[in-house]
Amino acid sequence: MDGLSVPIRGIRILTGTANQPLAEGIAASLGIDLCKTTVTRFADGEVFVRLDENVRGADVFIVQPTNPPADNLMELLLLIDAAQRASAARITVVMPYYGYARQDRKDQPRVAIGAKLVANMIMRAGADRVLGLDFHQHQLQGFFDIPVDHLYAAPVFTAHYRKKNLTDPVVVAPDVGAAKMARGFAKRLNASLAIIDKRRPAANVAEVVNVVGDVEGRDCLLVDDMIDTAGTVSEGARALKKLGARDVYVCATHGLLSGPAVERLRDAPITEVAITDSLATPEHKRFPTLAILSVGDLLAKAIRFTHADQSVSSLFD
Numbered sequence: 001m002d003g004l005s006v007p008i009r010g011i012r013i014l015t016g017t018a019n020q021p022l023a024e025g026i027a028a029s030l031g032i033d034l035c036k037t038t039v040t041r042f043a044d045g046e047v048f049v050r051l052d053e054n055v056r057g058a059d060v061f062i063v064q065p066t067n068p069p070a071d072n073l074m075e076l077l078l079l080i081d082a083a084q085r086a087s088a089a090r091i092t093v094v095m096p097y098y099g100y101a102r103q104d105r106k107d108q109p110r111v112a113i114g115a116k117l118v119a120n121m122i123m124r125a126g127a128d129r130v131l132g133l134d135f136h137q138h139q140l141q142g143f144f145d146i147p148v149d150h151l152y153a154a155p156v157f158t159a160h161y162r163k164k165n166l167t168d169p170v171v172v173a174p175d176v177g178a179a180k181m182a183r184g185f186a187k188r189l190n191a192s193l194a195i196i197d198k199r200r201p202a203a204n205v206a207e208v209v210n211v212v213g214d215v216e217g218r219d220c221l222l223v224d225d226m227i228d229t230a231g232t233v234s235e236g237a238r239a240l241k242k243l244g245a246r247d248v249y250v251c252a253t254h255g256l257l258s259g260p261a262v263e264r265l266r267d268a269p270i271t272e273v274a275i276t277d278s279l280a281t282p283e284h285k286r287f288p289t290l291a292i293l294s295v296g297d298l299l300a301k302a303i304r305f306t307h308a309d310q311s312v313s314s315l316f317d
Helices: 020-030 071-085 114-125 138-143 154-162 176-189 231-242 261-267 296-307
Strands: 011-015 037-041 047-051 059-063 090-095 129-133 148-151 170-173 192-202 205-212 220-227 248-255 272-276 290-293
Touching: 011 020, 011 296, 020 059, 020 296, 037 071, 047 071, 059 071, 059 296, 071 090, 071 114, 090 296, 114 138, 129 296, 138 148, 148 296, 154 176, 154 248, 154 272, 154 290, 170 176, 176 192, 176 220, 220 231, 231 248, 231 261
Parallel strands: 011 059, 059 090, 090 129, 129 148, 170 192, 170 220, 220 248, 248 272, 272 290
Antiparallel strands: 037 047, 192 205
């Protein structure tokens, strides 16, 4: 029998409004129902949260990405506070997407380090541990003074691409910073590696300078942790096609798809764009070549192992 089909006792899954379908999928994988909550707004926009079920002594997992608008973060903090005041035994924040993660250093004078501020607020609100998925930088785990389990969506993507029988595949890192992630994909898919030499003349503006590696006549897989305005992957796809790439596939864990992203991805020479459901993707941001893969089972397994005080390291493979 599949271990995920056995209901768990003593566990509660809470969620706000940021990504309720993912939370429902996680709860279904665990064989339990979502804990009933009330999340509403007052007339002035102020967030109100109430737990409608008893969580005293329970192992509580709060599923909520912290992407904009800021109400998503506020809902998370209020859910943590409500669970703590309701005498939950342990509170784990399940962050499928760590909003503000790109503000992780002081790279200009007099700027805030938003990623550290968010970590501080989550800890001060009362979280006991964090379960995250593909942080923008691995060292963000060090911003927390509580245990952090950092999972990767790579197993979900590699299972997807193994079914496609790619022709002499090459995994392409869209920049030097993504090279480690791309190397992991290449190893899992038994593919070679290429790297795009990119520069950013301005924020959210990407310019391809060179491609290091052989891509001619081969299927290329561009991998990244997120797609925001899609400038990087769309320009990268064009550069690969100019060098003779056969088909270009793009995958990223977090599909923010901000601003001109959908139009850019539609117009780019990309066979398929694969993202996960770490963020809710509204209908107006969906397009024919977009594939949305679920990380619900992956997060459900991590929750099950955490609840049983077992290692989650097997999920890193």
